[in-house]
Amino acid sequence: MKFAVTVEVRLLPGIADPQGATLERALPALGFDEVAGVRVGKAIRFTISAVDEQTARDRVGELCDLLLANPVMEEVGVTLERVGSVGPTGGKG
Numbered sequence: 001m002k003f004a005v006t007v008e009v010r011l012l013p014g015i016a017d018p019q020g021a022t023l024e025r026a027l028p029a030l031g032f033d034e035v036a037g038v039r040v041g042k043a044i045r046f047t048i049s050a051v052d053e054q055t056a057r058d059r060v061g062e063l064c065d066l067l068l069a070n071p072v073m074e075e076v077g078v079t080l081e082r083v084g085s086v087g088p089t090g091g092k093g
Contacts, residue, residue, distance in 0.1 A: 002083040010041035
């Protein structure tokens with residue numbers, strides 16, 4: 001089975017986010033006074049082949065621990081979607 005994976009990496013609460021702070025300071029000058037609490041993260045998307053969803057999750061977790069995130073400073077959210085598990089979309093008839 002193949003799975004489409006999205007890994008979202010965010011700084012842990014309490015960790016300084018200079019990039020987010022810079023964006024937040026710039027927003028009022030652009031007319032976005034109502035925006036606050038800006039935090040910047042990263043999203044990594046890829047596909048993975050595995051015998052089942054749990055195996056895919058385990059492998060993605062290993063990849064995150066080894067390469068994609070620093071658990072001392074960052075938290076990770078993982079979304080998996082089986083590729084090809086749904087019929088054709090986007091048309092009538």
